Amino acid sequence: MTVIEDEQADLGAEWTAVGDREVPADYGRPDRAHAAVRNVVGVTEMPYGVVTVGGDDRVEYVDNVVSNDVPTADGEGAYALLLDPQGGVELDMYVYNAGEQLLLFVPPGEADALADEWREKVFIQDVEISVATDDFAVFGVHGPKATEKIASVLNGASSPAEHLSFVRGRIASVGVTVIRTDAPTGEEGFEVVCTTGTTVNETGEERANAELVFDTLLNQGLNAAPFGRTTWESLTLEAGTPLFESELRGRIPNVVGLRNAVDFEKGCFVGQEVVSRVENRGQPSQRLVGLRPEAVPDSGAAVFRGDEAVGEVTRAVESPTAGEPVAFGVVDFETDESNLTVRVGGEEVPAELADLPFVEGSDRSARVPEY
Known part of the structure; x- marks a missing residue:
């Protein structure tokens, strides 16, 4: 406690x-x-x-x-x-x-x-x-x-x-x-x-x-x-x-x-x-990326490029600052923005790759992924 x-x-x-x-x-x-x-x-x-x-x-x-x-x-x-x-x-x-x-x-x-x-x-x-x-x-x-x-x-x-x-x-x-x-x-x-x-x-x-x-x-x-x-x-x-x-x-x-x-x-x-x-x-074979899906997926939700599963969501929220869903996903390293979707409630919704951080504040996190 x-x-x-x-x-x-x-x-x-x-x-x-x-x-x-x-x-x-x-x-x-x-x-x-x-x-x-x-x-x-x-x-x-x-x-x-x-x-x-x-x-x-x-x-x-x-x-x-x-x-x-x-x-x-x-x-x-x-x-x-x-x-x-x-x-x-x-x-x-x-x-x-x-x-x-x-x-x-x-x-x-x-x-x-x-x-x-x-x-x-x-x-x-x-x-x-x-x-x-x-x-x-x-x-x-x-x-x-x-x-x-x-x-x-x-x-x-x-x-x-x-x-x-x-x-x-x-x-x-x-x-x-x-x-x-x-x-x-x-x-x-x-x-x-x-x-x-x-x-x-x-x-x-x-x-x-x-x-x-x-x-x-x-x-x-x-x-x-x-x-x-x-x-x-x-x-x-x-x-x-x-x-x-x-x-x-x-x-x-x-x-x-x-x-x-x-x-x-x-x-x-x-x-x-x-x-x-x-x-x-x-x-590496995979990388951690930012995603902007059209709806908030659950952790573990699949990320697709076309019909191919290329990774999964690790965490997602409705961003209070941006006013839209944002997420982390671990995806195949070469994944690009073409035709990406995430599964939300049994359906696939469009998603875009996003630069990190999603929000620029007064300091920069030392853990922002770098490759």
Whole structure:
């Protein structure tokens, strides 16, 4: 369950399951919340699983497993993948160097299995792996006014400027870490991390850290709108950001064009041989594309060129910004715009290939597919 259930309920949250977490789907007006993020700023709870890795060999251990270089300096982060031997994505994650430990943000429900698997592979290295999901609350702050929002409530530090860098400061007397995101919504973005303990506020009242931080992010300084998972889905799709649950799981990174998550010169991670072979061949067999169908298809709906099935839809929404259906599809690499259709409700409707992102915001997602 969310770390701030009562506060979310008071705002009128409707709930949905994401991995092993219950989080707000929306607060009754998802389109309105979507517009608030696109035009000003919004706040959402990020239901990450959290794994910490300590010990003298922590950087070397994780670096030998994931697809990207693990940062060696405190205050830096990286987006990386855990691949299977066939090069398929088992997990995506953010890896942050927090000084004496690495902090890993993984998809909801995946932290325990990851920690168990890695513990079994530790032999003589000095590595300590722990699940810390219940110890942290993470809130996303996104929108063209996100930097202004953070500046209005953060004390003791300036907003971090570089993607996936972070600073430490205080919000409402609570110690926080503020991370500059890699813009998954296509807007300026930050994640505010605090522990799930309690703090005595300025009036002498003891309150949960997460409650204080969430309330401050919504109501102090520049006001922000709360938004839930429904809006997260529509924002990230408009921004051209593939997500683990719908686009990444099981696919090799070359197919989804996820170049920011892989160091192709690195030769010491599981699945590297497959990824490098596809890279050296020049193109994968499939690619992730944007589609503009005439109606919203279900995930898994077939994509046709003429009478030939050439792929499937991974995610689709009625775009609140564009006012029309938009979708991600994985299709044969050479698929062009001629005579494309998608299946909706048992019938085939016309669709066009679309440039990504669908919507240009105040920042560009680092995950927009590149080939």
